[in-house]
Amino acid sequence: MIRIVVTEAALRARIEELKAGWEGRMKALVTALRGNDDPEFQNEWSDIKEAYIEFQHSKCAFCEKPLEGKIEQDVEHFRPKGAVVAWPVPGDLADEVRKAGFRVVQPPRGSKGYKYLAYHPLNYLTACKTCNSIRKKNYFPIAGRRRLGGRAIADLAGEQAYLIYPLSDLDADPEHLIEFIGITPRPKAGLTVFERLRARVTIEFFGLDNVSERKDLLIDRFETLEKVYLALKGRTEFATAADRNRADQVVTAYQTSRRRHTNCIKHFVALFTRHPEQAEQLYQDAVTYLKTVSS
Numbered sequence: 343m344i345r346i347v348v349t350e351a352a353l354r355a356r357i358e359e360l361k362a363g364w365e366g367r368m369k370a371l372v373t374a375l376r377g378n379d380d381p382e383f384q385n386e387w388s389d390i391k392e393a394y395i396e397f398q399h400s401k402c403a404f405c406e407k408p409l410e411g412k413i414e415q416d417v418e419h420f421r422p423k424g425a426v427v428a429w430p431v432p433g434d435l436a437d438e439v440r441k442a443g444f445r446v447v448q449p450p451r452g453s454k455g456y457k458y459l460a461y462h463p464l465n466y467l468t469a470c471k472t473c474n475s476i477r478k479k480n481y482f483p484i485a486g487r488r489r490l491g492g493r494a495i496a497d498l499a500g501e502q503a504y505l506i507y508p509l510s511d512l513d514a515d516p517e518h519l520i521e522f523i524g525i526t527p528r529p530k531a532g533l534t535v536f537e538r539l540r541a542r543v544t545i546e547f548f549g550l551d552n553v554s555e556r557k558d559l560l561i562d563r564f565e566t567l568e569k570v571y572l573a574l575k576g577r578t579e580f581a582t583a584a585d586r587n588r589a590d591q592v593v594t595a596y597q598t599s600r601r602r603h604t605n606c607i608k609h610f611v612a613l614f615t616r617h618p619e620q621a622e623q624l625y626q627d628a629v630t631y632l633k634t635v636s637s
Contacts, residue, residue, distance in 0.1 A: 343404055343516035343544070344604050346509045348397045350464065353510065356393040357463055364390060368461035375457050383424065383460050387417045394468040399600045403467035403508055404548045405559055408602045418469040420507055422480040423460035426453045429481040435546050442535050444485045455480070458493040465495065467509055472556065473548050483543060485536070502536065504543035520544065522609040524624035525563045526551050553635050563603045564628050570596045570607055571625050574614050
């Protein structure tokens, strides 16, 4: 996961280009929600999906998997619009949260969702089917007091969401919370207790390190890393200037936000630059590991 670099103003401007007057119409729909405890939402977000596809460079906002075409890319409501259901917290993670002095606040049965954010452009992302439909569903784990009636994103910080929202600078930069050791994500060192929990929950929630359920994701991450690894190995003292230049171009290109698995690649390049022998070992470990799980 990486930060999707776009200002709120730029996002709203692009939405206006795609669908003139969209936000004004959405304000009217939000006004109509008052007093309606069981609203039927209109699928107005599909009209502006293209903006998120563009700013996310056709990657899933959560796992950085590349997505093809509009059909494969779901518009994800970060805070669920129609209902919020209890997330079944894995036992080891529940223990970690409790020992850290926090909790996962579960909504009561039949809890309604964040209806006033159903048409809010800063409550959207595009995500792959696995992250959106299979893993996120209508879950939204928090540590604080839930505010389902909230209408402004900035007013909901007190909920202490565990999941990281990567669009714009509304939330912490995912790269400041999650690092990669080879192809495996983990919380970065030096985080506060709650920051570490956010990283842990986000990784667990989307299965970013789950080889049994997301083997294809880890394989794709490794295949991308391998291309960069070979380019890094090609920048030797025995290579020609032209070969080194081509290798440098590959390494640089794969660290841009347009490429898949940017966070993973950035950390691997940084490690290779500082400790090439450690990077070499991580690469070999990944080769062995993936051969084992693929057999």
